Amino acid sequence: MQVLxxxxxxxxxxxxxxxxxxxxxxEQLVVEATGPCEVLEKEDCFMIRNADCCKNILVTVKVREEGGGS
Structure with a gap:
């Protein structure tokens, strides 16, 4: 997996x-976060929104290969 x-x-x-x-x-995005987040999609990008009501979150975004591997 590629880490973005x-x-x-x-x-x-x-x-x-x-x-x-x-x-x-x-379907290829793998999002790991230390709190709640929303993944929204637009024409040119994905938006990962911090949905926590009280604190900052740490986010790791990875891209899974299209072949379905890990």
Whole structure:
């Protein structure tokens, strides 16, 4: 798996924007976070929003290979 962001701090009420490079699909994204987050999709990017009501979260974003491997 390719790591796009490792332990990226997303402040309260903010978003992390992940560009759709190389035709990345929603199903390929693996998002690990230290709190609740929402993954939203736009035409040119994915938005990972901090959904925690009280604190910053750390987010790691990985891309799974299209072949279905790990």
């Amino acid at each position: 962001y490792q332990d990226y701090l997303v402040p309260l009420g903010r978003m992390l924007f992940v560009e759709k490079e190389g035709g990345i699909k929603r």
